[in-house]
Amino acid sequence: MPLLEVKDLRIAYQNPSTGEQMLAVDGVSFKVEPGETLGIVGESGCGKSTLARALMAYCRPGGVIVGGEVLFDGNNILEFTDEQIRELRGRRMAMVPQDPLTSLTYHMKVGPQIDEILKIHQQLGAHAARLSTLKLFEGTNLPTPEKSYGRYPHENSGGQRQRVVIAGALACQPDLLILDEPTTALDTTTEMQVLKLVKELRDRMGTALIYITHDLTLTDYICENVLVMREGKVVERGKATEIFSAPQTDYGKMLVAAIPRVDAAFPEPAPAIDKQEASTATLLLNVENLSYRYAQRWSIDALFNPQQEELAVDNVSFELRRGETLGLVGESGSGKSTIANIVVGLMAPTSGEVAFDGASINMIDKFRSAELRRRIQIIFQDPLSSLNPRRRIESILTRPLKIFFGMSGAAARDRAVELLEDMELSADLLKRFPRQLSGGQQQRVAIARAFTAKPDLILCDEVTSALDVSVQAHVLELLKGIQNKTGAASLFISHDLGVVKQVADDTVVLQKGHIVDAGTTRSVFGDPTHTYTKLLLAAASRREDYADLSTAAPTTAGALRGR
Amino acid sequence: MLVNGKSLGAILTHSPGTTVGVILVSLHLLNALFAPLLIPYGETQLVGQPMLEPGHANFLLGTDVIGRDFLSRLMMGGRTSITVAMVGVLGAVLIGTFFAVSAAYIGGFYDDVIMRIVDTKLSIPGILFVALFVVGFGRSVTVLTIVIGLSYFPGAVRTIRSQAMTQVPLAYVKAARLRGESTLSVIFRELTPNVVEVVVVEFAIRTSSAILIVSALSFLGLGISPPTPDWGLMVSEGVNQIYQAPWLILFPAVFISTLVVGLNFASDGLANALGLDAARGLHGG
């Protein structure tokens, strides 16, 4: 008998203002055998998290299970009483949620939150519960269990918090563990440690596992079987390795093909003529010994609460030639976005020199000439928030044209349409508001806006990280296209090594504000010399030797401890 | 008009409570607008015996303590306080929007100064604040309107600023700054349109609160002065006749209460429809 069997499950959300119902999960069926590992993959909004919660007979406010069965040990838990289902949750089936910070009660210390579960399900006394919790913390490799026990959630690092939550889920040795995107809030290297832990625990305890994620490479790493979901339906299912190597459906193929992979081949080398031109091309951006320290803003609060910040960027130097693309790679907190903000003029460097086309640009935007502001443009990470929600696309695109070139009326409109066409968007969008566009369309509009200025340098700050995998590749392609067409150079900032490998000519690897590795993309990725680069590459390609690298590199331990 | 993809009609009939509120407010506003044309007698004229009971042949609701037509006074009794409240709050909210948005955008010392002024005002209980001005500047409709404006300015700044603070760090504001928009342009062109809902709800909620305050002041003798008819004033004038003529209190009480109940139901519905939380905007003062 399967441990869990889902039959034709349908879950609907009710729109509170119109009252109409929308199916988030639409007729899903599958089985999980004891000890099996199943991955459920899909892009945002495909209903995978709603499904995960429904497996524990739980819906968020507004959601209703409208049909189907969830059989656990042969019993339909959707028909259980509240008390019966409560007995099951945390004891026989447990969930590891997405964001460990918000998922732990902020006003309670973390230890007692795990004790609580043990007290409820195993009737342990206070002392026994505490001892068990500490043992669980050791089992999830928390470095200092005693200390962590007495800390509040926000006092632990991201990786530590996730270990606490996993310890809580494992407290009663459940038969089924559901992990809902448990590593999205973590850095690549921390993510890898947590994944490895999950795998170890699974092997040790024989727990059946359902792993929900948007990342196919993760399921390939951790799961035997995979379900691919799209718009509430299962569109593909099978062995993880098979789906990854030979997807059957178009959607599956597209999903696999779209993954930016570090272990993929280097992109076709650019035509020789271009290459030659590039090598002789003149220097566009020259950054020398750049450092940045967050200065404390003057305020009454600050008087009472002086703070010392460490350097966010520490003595960084690199250069970028006309028409080329330089990748800046690093985890969160590595200083890569700070560098972008300095180049574009949102911040001024604490020390060092930033030169653009031979002239110093060490000043913030209001001291720069309009011409300089025009020549350096930036594209932000989150496309929705980078477009004013109260302006139509037409206004968003024509406003910079007016400011930079004094264009208005039909001329500006025509130019806007032209740029939209470059981004393969129709002119109909001009009358829409940003919220009426999809994420990919929004980002393409943001790119079009940056190119209204005919820039010489374009800063791309994590431009694909907020997008679904299936649209990432297309957006990147369009970006490269317009960049080639206009000859703009690009400073491409990303934590995603696969993406950088695809687009960058040269790459700089940053760690905690320092440059640890630099060179042509081919040399950095093909033959990494620095341990940290190796570590990032191993983590990104989900290689097992990751852990050995991390122990072999004590200098990087700080970065691994989390964000 | 479309707000957040909802038509004005849909917003105003959001729930039964909202509909009731909108109807009550409309009736009161129509009455306040057209009362001068409709009233049977001049509201300050002595036209009959004092304290005639309601149902009298010539005076539908009887007469007041000194023989003025009670119905006429009732119908005219909301005009002053509604005007004072609306003008005062409108001024507070409009000027407050500018200070709130600019404080959020410019930040630093400027923000600090504005917020400390706001804290200062919020520390002085509403009626005491008005009393200070009334004792200093005397009581007149102008002083009252300005004081109401001053009273509601800090609260409006606080609520609108916290909404603006959610917008300031967003990339579209950086984008505007980087293409060289002036500070004023960022404030008016980029940020202000994105706090409009909060401003509208602030206006609605604070107007009803201001009407409460104005009538309470009139009741205390610190607000609108006789012989101008005002519901709060009429209640206090009726107190001495509480045994003989309780209706002199009850009628104005019903008028003022239905107006404020209507306003609050309507603004609660408005806030809900716009996805805002009315309770958050109700900070005392």
Place this chain on the structure above:
Amino acid sequence: MLRAMIRRTLLSVLILFLVAIFVFLATEVLPGDALDVYLSEDDVAVMTEEDIEEMRHDLGLDIPAPIRFFTWLSGAVVGDFGVTIVDQIPIGNIIFHPLLNSLQLGAIITLITMPVAFAIGATAGYWRGQRTDAVVSTTTIIGYSIPDFVIGTVLIIIFAVWIPLFPAVITAYNKAHPMELLAVSLLPAITVIIGHVAHLSRLLRAGFIETMNSDFVERARLSGVPERRVVWRHVLPASVIPTLNAMALYMAGVLSGLIVVEKVFGYPGLGIELIEAVDTREVHVVQAIAFLGAVLVVVMNLLADFAIIALDPRVRSHVSER
């Protein structure tokens, strides 16, 4: 933690200093000095310039405003607010007993309002969108829409005129025994409580709903924590913390409410003194009462800040954000 508390205390002192400046400016500088405010046009018509100057000198009003301000402030800090204009009685003597009486009534109101509002807010929030919630929402809107003076007067009409259970007007004196005042506090207290329970319970309901929707509640539920424990241990503390400051601000509202009900019922408190002082244009009395009101609000706010620091570990470690 201690540093956070010291910091908040210093900020409160700063606010009180600003309040003092404001109170002084609004009454003694902008409209002219206390004598200008005190004297009516009729008075000015019958008095000679010399008379007025002499009076001004006697009252010490010929001293420059900044010096007068600091003299007034240094007195105010120790409870000396100067003397009345008309018969030179120390203001401290006038307002001492009314202040105590008002504090007593205010304390009764606060002690009842808080738990009742809390129970109603949490109940409505827990059964959000259901019948109980709808009834509570409608009632609370009506509750805070009806003016205090209307509620008070209607209560008098019902419980003193139609059913003569209570006297229509309280006849106690300023120096009445606290127990005597307690006996007549019922109707005034109910009058203020109705509006404030309505307001606060809506605020708490909103806080409660927000917390109920948070991830940590979901995690607790999915860990099999019983619902009762989820509510008491996880939700309640988290839903109170963000509303504490707002609750403190509502105490400013209670003060305004007190002034009104004291007038309605003739309760011998600061409200009566205030209205009398405004009528007789005793500027210094109004100043003193306004300043004391602000002190009370600032202290309540400070207590709320302390409570937040004690309850919310995040605030304890990052005191900088607000």
